[in-house]
Amino acid sequence: MKRLTYLIIGCLLLMFTQAAAQVSFVFLPEVQGRTMDGLFQARIAGPASQRMVASLRITVTAAKEGQVVTIKTKPFEVKPGVNPLPPGLIAGAGINFGNGKIAAVVRQSGFFTEGDYEYCFELVDENGHSGESLAMQCFDYYLQPFSPLILTSPADEDAICDKRPSLYWQPLLPAVPGMQYRLILTELKQGQAKAEALRYNFPVINQQYINMPMLFFPPSARALEEGHEYVWQVTAYRGDMILVNSEMWSFKVKCEDSAKPVTPESFRDIKDLEKGNFYVARGKVMFALQNIYAKTTLQYHITGITDPKKAIKKLPEVKLEHGNNHVVIDISENRAFVDGYYYQLTVKLPDGEEKQLRFLYKSETE
């Protein structure tokens, strides 16, 4: 890392070479030197008093292959003070590419590849003494293109249990001074595309100034909701400029082990069940039972029909309240029950009456 720090410092020092007397340029190669468009974000510090008409010639050369690109703008008025380039100047610029490999890539993508570059800005007089150089300034920089910005966790299309998850991604390298992250997280409503959700919905999180490639779920934000789906994206930026956007990832909040609520309709009176055909028990036997007596424990036993020899033990204790009871006998963890076998349940009701219920056991699978 020390090497990298030295390198950056070295580059910064190199930036301020060859400045002409009156006019100078403000240029941040670590950001603006990455693309051809970025070159136009350089600002001109004009002469203190006089105005002049000039055109700007930007030449980028690489140590390995010489000229990469030269861009010449149309004439414009250089005003006193530090000013951005006039809007619209970029649109009419003429471009000349070099013949090397780097130039070929730049011509196709607009991005500079890794290498040692010299960025030269030159103001050319367009008033009277045509073609005369008014000012020239060059910046040297060893450019290393950005790594991809990759999200890590929660994984794309994952289902998570945590309603306040921490979010992680991989940092954007190389570390550019002043670079920070913005994270946006929004609910993905049914039928919405991810790109739509990010713009149509108010986000749950839209946090900037993040320095580390992680964010704890903001404690004051409303927690995520069970069963809902969310989409998130990280943007690396510097100042007010978007450097790189990550992919949009989605995840669902779904606790796999949260018990499914049992609806009252699932309970039928044991008297009805007794008359009916085989009852299918998926992991548990459920029935309704009326107890007109005081609280008691349900007396029952289960015998095998398919395999009568197998003893069935360790059945759960069922307590009966006064009045109507929804009885659930959970047998899914009992090893005596075999998927697809028939069984008979005998219940001794509090009033002494015996009821029998034949059922087919089906093991519960996810």
Added chain:
Amino acid sequence: MSNSLRTVPLLFFIILLPAAAVAQQVYNTLLRTNPVLQTALIDSLNSKAAGISHPGKLGAHLNDTARQLFYKHVNAVYGPRQLQQLSRSYGMFGDSAKISSYVAGKLRGFYALRNEVDATAFMKAGAYSNRFKLLSGSAFYDNTPGAVLKSGMGVQLEDMVVIGNIPVNIVYNSLAGTSPFDKALMGQQLKKFSFDKEAYMQRMNGYLDKTYDLRKYFLGDIDVTSAVKSFASQQLTDIQDEMKAIADPLQASAFNHLTSPEQLIYLDSSQIKQLLLNDKTLQLTEADLKGDMRSGMDSISAHGKTVMAARHYLGRIETLKASVAQGLQARQTLSAQHQATGSIQQQVNDPETQKNNIKELLPLNFLQRLLLQAKSLNLGNIAASGSKGGVQDLFMSGVQGSFLNKGNFLMMGLGTTRQGGDLKDQSFNSSLDPGAYSMQFLQMGKGDINAPHSHVALMNANTKNKDYRQFNASSLKRNIFVGAFSEKIDLGEYGSITADISKSNNEFNNAATGNSAALSSKTAAFTLLNDFWQTVSVGMDYSGEWKAQQLSQRVYFNYSGLAYTNPGSPGGSRGTVRYGLNVRRYWNKRKVMVGFRTDMQDMNTSATDASGWRNRQYTLDTRIKVKKNFSLSARMGQSTMKSTGERLSETGYLNRQISVSSQLSGKLFSLTQNNNVSFGLQQMDILPMKSLLVNLNVNHSMVISSHVLTVSLFYNKDVKDQALYGNLFTAETGWSYQLGKIWSCTSGINYLDNKDVVRQVGIRQTVSASLMERLQVSVYADCRKQLMNTPQNYLFGNISTQLALNYQLNR
């Protein structure tokens, strides 16, 4: 035997064509060639029209009333031109027993009419309508120092309008907000119009159902056996009439009593001949029915007349017998057809058949017909997506539509996209990538996009120099063209493979190369093959499931050239080779799961050497369901980003993580409880920082009668004390309860301590209610007292409130 042989070509038909088209074909052919079915159908139409049943003749005709009604129906539903064609076809039908497939189709439709009212009337009545669906409003205030928006309010209106029976969903969305530094309100309006295919089909099916009895359309209500019987008896009566004309009365009555309709069905022709020979009145010999008539027989003698009559009778009976056999065969063909395409009910519910029926039976204009093939059609601020290599995950203002007809897919769109300028990106004014493009794209080929397919995709984009609110999108003018091909192959139970190849080409405006003064082409499409290897991208993705082994897997490989540029696919990468593997296996009824995932990404950054970024990610996941209410899971992972090359070669980022978590639910002290605990260790090195984070997260909830008590603890510590936000402790409690029948609330107390940065204690309240059935209200407030605060705090505000109202209309 002969029956089954005849069904063979029909079944062959069924295999070759899509099911729905086959069904139509089969029914038309049946009706066209089968006199029994024809007679039954026409007889029913005639009797419905005139109230009298006309005895059917072979190739029976519609009576005048019925025909007029039929013509009127065709005119109303299909228009005068179709009527002309019909009357022409129908004229020809007068001469032969066979009708054209065209007439048969229309006749089936006419036959299936529920009553005399055409669909036109219903469709006119329901052509225009408007239905508000939802009105929702929300507002928030959040003083988190680093939030992009400090306050905001939004309205969304959803409406469905039907124009000419075409339902269109309209979403109007307006958001406004203020940033933490500026009190000025900034706003954004988004609109989306989308054709609602589901509602459209529902609507059209509704008209279909109101107007037609589809069971009749599929000839499902004809009792073929009794139709054959009545056909046979009608024909027998005809023959008997003829016999009266050529034989004397005594003999004619002998012919009359010779065969019954049942005998006609069950006896073969030699048996019928035997009946003829055995008749005592007729006195026929076998020789009489054989051989040349003129050679030995006097045609004027009485016996000669009898022989002639008998021969005529036999000839007629044989033709009739053939028709009856054909009729009986129809029953088999119909049931074979129903077996092949499912029962009539299934057919009526099949979307492809529905599409066909709507097209055949309802009076549709051009647009309505076109929309039957549409999968989607969106206009406004919309997301657009196609296959990889073409357009993907794009947000644009424009229009996009996709269509599928007879297995041919077409997707096209145009619009403008931009990197910033939305309210969510309020704090950004420019971007490294060109800020905005105007774009046109197309994707077409065989097969639906999610099914096996071979598609070609084209994309053309031009940069746009424009300001979008605070966002300045100016860039050097250029034109980018991308051509792509994608193929998806289904491997049946082994999964599927998707492969794609994509080539981009970029041309700057006003640009020349080297010493040449000539400007290069402005149109990227003309020079698409330039710099081939630098601007090509290829990918292959296999995913599948091996059910027997409970194993699922995914392998992918991706290469993209250093200069590959596709503005239609913002997530795309350049100069990278990506490959990876993802396997997951289950054991013991899915109680044990082990998953392994690795992603490798090598990004080349230099045009002249091998410098670049090497990214490696490995994750191992396990989950064990110990008991029904208890499960354990563990995750181990490592990810690294290394820079390689001549000048810099070091690990820029390293993350190692191990975490264990448990989920337990059950009863304790006769209270239902839920418990989640997770514990993790994480080594995170981002040069020059080296952190070792310890994570603990506990969530516990308890159901106490109808209330729920939750307690959550979160603790994160950087053992090496390097990360600014690595020392966070939060504790939260919540008590959920019901106020009256409507209001459900949760109240809680929070404590937060971020070492040396911020310390807070506060309360949180949520209230939600359904008022008047349709109105849902939800309020959220989190207020904290700052026990300590520092300027480093950008993450923890002390007031966050939200209000949301949802009003559902006409649902």
